[in-house]
Amino acid sequence: MNTILAAVAFLIVAPVIGGLISGVDRIITARMQGRVGPPVLQPFLDIAKLFEKEKVGVWQAPVVLIFLHLAFMVVTGLIFFGGGDLLLAIFALTLSEVFLILAAYSTRSPYAHVGAGRELIQLMAVEPVIIITAVGFYMVTGSFAASDIFSFAGLPILLLPGVFLSMVCILTFKLRKSPFDLSSSHHAHQELVKGVMTEFSGSTLGMVEIAHLYELVILLGLMYLFFAGNLLLGLVAVVIVYLLEILADNSTSRVRWLPALRAAWVITLVLGGGNIIILSML
Amino acid sequence: MAYLSKSPWILHYDASSCNGCDIEILACLTPRYDVERFGILNTGNPKHADILVITGGVNEQNRSVIKNLYDQMPNPKVVVGVGVCACTGGVFRECYNIAGGVGEVIPVDVWIPGCSVRPEQIIDGIVKAIGILEQKRTEMERAEAAA
Numbered sequence: 001m002n003t004i005l006a007a008v009a010f011l012i013v014a015p016v017i018g019g020l021i022s023g024v025d026r027i028i029t030a031r032m033q034g035r036v037g038p039p040v041l042q043p044f045l046d047i048a049k050l051f052e053k054e055k056v057g058v059w060q061a062p063v064v065l066i067f068l069h070l071a072f073m074v075v076t077g078l079i080f081f082g083g084g085d086l087l088l089a090i091f092a093l094t095l096s097e098v099f100l101i102l103a104a105y106s107t108r109s110p111y112a113h114v115g116a117g118r119e120l121i122q123l124m125a126v127e128p129v130i131i132i133t134a135v136g137f138y139m140v141t142g143s144f145a146a147s148d149i150f151s152f153a154g155l156p157i158l159l160l161p162g163v164f165l166s167m168v169c170i171l172t173f174k175l176r177k178s179p180f181d182l183s184s185s186h187h188a189h190q191e192l193v194k195g196v197m198t199e200f201s202g203s204t205l206g207m208v209e210i211a212h213l214y215e216l217v218i219l220l221g222l223m224y225l226f227f228a229g230n231l232l233l234g235l236v237a238v239v240i241v242y243l244l245e246i247l248a249d250n251s252t253s254r255v256r257w258l259p260a261l262r263a264a265w266v267i268t269l270v271l272g273g274g275n276i277i278i279l280s281m282l
Numbered sequence: 283m284a285y286l287s288k289s290p291w292i293l294h295y296d297a298s299s300c301n302g303c304d305i306e307i308l309a310c311l312t313p314r315y316d317v318e319r320f321g322i323l324n325t326g327n328p329k330h331a332d333i334l335v336i337t338g339g340v341n342e343q344n345r346s347v348i349k350n351l352y353d354q355m356p357n358p359k360v361v362v363g364v365g366v367c368a369c370t371g372g373v374f375r376e377c378y379n380i381a382g383g384v385g386e387v388i389p390v391d392v393w394i395p396g397c398s399v400r401p402e403q404i405i406d407g408i409v410k411a412i413g414i415l416e417q418k419r420t421e422m423e424r425a426e427a428a429a
Contacts, residue, residue, distance in 0.1 A: 026318075034313035038321050045321060048285035049332075052419060054357040056329070193326040201329035201356050 003147065007082035010217075014077055018213030019043040021220075025246060032250045043213070050206035057204065065103035066204050070211040072096035077218050083147025086134045093130070093218065096211070097123055100196060107199035115195025119183040121257050122173045125264035129163075129170045130222075132272040136163040137225065139279050150228050157226040157237075162275030164226050168241055169267045173260075174219050177249035180260050190254055286332065286358065286419050287412045289321040293331035295351055297384065298374070299338030302398035303365035307335060309401045317405060328354040333411050334361045334388075339371040340381045352388040358418035360391040360411045364404060369393045 023040040030037025039045075057063055076092040079085065097119070104116035138144050140159050141152045149156070157164055173180045178187075184195035200208055220238050227234030255263075296304050310317045311324060325331050328351045340348060352361065363384045366372040371382040384390050391414045394407035 030316070030318060035316040036319050037316075038318050042289065042321050045285050045288040049289040052286050053332075054422070056354075056356040194330065197330075198327055199329060205330060 003083045007078045010077050010081040011074065014081075014217040015210055015213045018216040019047075021216060021242070022213065025242070028243070028246050029250060032246070043209070047206050047209050050201075050209065051203045053202035055202050055204075057201075061106040062103045062200060063204050065099050065106060066200060066207050066211075069096050069099040069103065070207045070214075072099060073211040073214045073218070077214050077221075080146050080218055080221060083145060083150065086137060086144045086146050086149065089146065089218075090130050090134055093215075094123070094127065096215075100208070100211075104196040104199070109199045111192065111194075111198040112196060114192060115183045115198060118192075118257060119196050121261055122180070122183055125180075125261050126170050126173050128265070128268045129166045129272055132268065132276060133160075133163055133167055133222065136160045136272075136276055136279065139276070146225075149225055152228045155227060155229045155233075159279060160226060160275060162271035164223075166267050166272040167223060167226075168244070169264060171219060171223070171241065171245060172248060173264065174215065175245055177245050179248070179252040179255045180264075181249075181254055182257055182260060185254070186249075284416055284419070287416045289323075290332045290408070290412050290415060291323045291325045291330055292333045292335050292408070293325055293328050293351065293355070294335045294337070295348065297336050297338040297344050297348060297368065298341045298380070299365060299367060303337040303368075303396075306398050306401055307337065307364060307404060310404055315401050315405065317408070322408065328352075329356065331355055332359055332415060333408065334359065335364055335408075336361065336368050336384045336390075337364045339367040339374050340384055340386050341379045342381065343379075345381060345387055348384065348387045358415055358422050360415045360418065361388055362392045362394065362407055362411050363390045364394045364407070365399050366395045366397045369395050372397065 020040065022043045023038075026042060027037040027040065072092050073096045076089050076096060079089040079092060101116045101119050101123070104112040104119065134144065137149050137156060137160075140154075140156045141149050143149065172178075176184055176186065178185075181190070182195075184197050185193055187193075197205060197208060220242070223238050223241055224234045227237050294304070294307055309315060328334070332355075334352060334355060336348065352359075361384065363369050367374060368384045371377075371380050374380045375382060381387070392407050392411045394403055396403055
């Protein structure tokens with residue numbers, strides 16, 4: 001019963017929390033640049049606006065694929081916050097990403113295709129860490145079920161510091177923040193600004209944005225899992241990690257795909273893999 | 283509800299401007315003017331944009347480009363001509379390659395004359411454009427309801 005309640009709560013509360021977080025993100029980003037920044041509710045206004053616009057798609061494929069992207073993102077969250085299998089949640093998350101890439105490839109724009117190719121590279125960079133995270137949680141708590149990990153008595157971070165650091169690195173890819181905002185950027189000063197999102201407009205882009213809000217909450221939930229035993233410490237850690245992401249976003253420039261992939265894989269292999277190996281020897 | 287006026291995204295296109303007006307447009311994004319306060323974003327993508335901001339006069343090379351950008355923007359949309367060149371062709375009007383202002387190719391909603399235009403004037407023009415955008419949205423809704 002509790003898990004069903006949690007799932008329903010996620011469905012409604014997640015976009016609200018995600019929107020507020022990205023609103024605060026935009027204000028902090030602006031303050032870092034010496035600007036005032038938009039109102040906190042700006043992400044909601046943007047999404048509401050997108051649903052007011054005309055539908056201009058020539059054919060239906062991208063719309064359907066983007067809907068599946070959003071649907072599987074929600075499914076991921078339902079599995080994760082409903083206390084389900086962590087591996088299943090990760091596979092649903094990947095499937096959701098794949099639908100976004102397929103949607104970009106189903107359009108005719110070369111910009112969207114370049115963005116989709118880069119999104120695939122990002123997926124290659126991100127996936128190993130997420131799998132290692134699930135394995136790490138299993139080795140620490142003895143279970144893949146998110147509910148067991150959430151109610152774990154100790155602090156998983158104490159045994160998984162390397163995995164945690166590689167997750168922090170990967171979060172930069174997933175939140176589309178500099179230096180790893182290869183496929184699509186929030187800022188209009190990059191060589192490829194909107195990348196995968198180029199061809200989506202109006203309500204279709206709105207669905208992408210909503211999916212991104214869900215994704216934000218899921219990823220921060222995954223970060224929180226490292227501190228599952230301690231609510232306060234977990235929240236503080238998630239806030240600090242997010243502030244570091246914003247700082248990195250504003251103080252670095254985009255790197256090319258090869259250094260990005262190399263950095264991600266080296267960190268994954270050394271910190272994440274090393275952590276798992278040491279853990280298995282303990 | 284009128285969310286459109288709270289989140290107008292801009293597409294900036296340099297037709298054949300001398301860069302004077304372009305720099306003034308970018309100045310609007312800097313800390314002194316910071317138009318993101320009003321939810322205005324520079325998108326760089328016609329499919330995401332609500333306001334098309336054009337600087338410079340139209341020449342024969344970019345006539346089709348401007349038309350194409352305009353056609354790719356989803357309704358409701360408005361066009362703002364920034365600078366005297368975008369309005370009439372300015373000092374380049376008599377050049378053999380200049381067709382004149384942006385109005386030669388696409389319908390323009392707001393003209394902002396000046397050489398170069400001051401950021402305050404640009405913001406004033408964009409605010410006027412947002413008003414027109416809102417008007418177009420209600421018209422679009424009415425047409426949809428009638429259909």
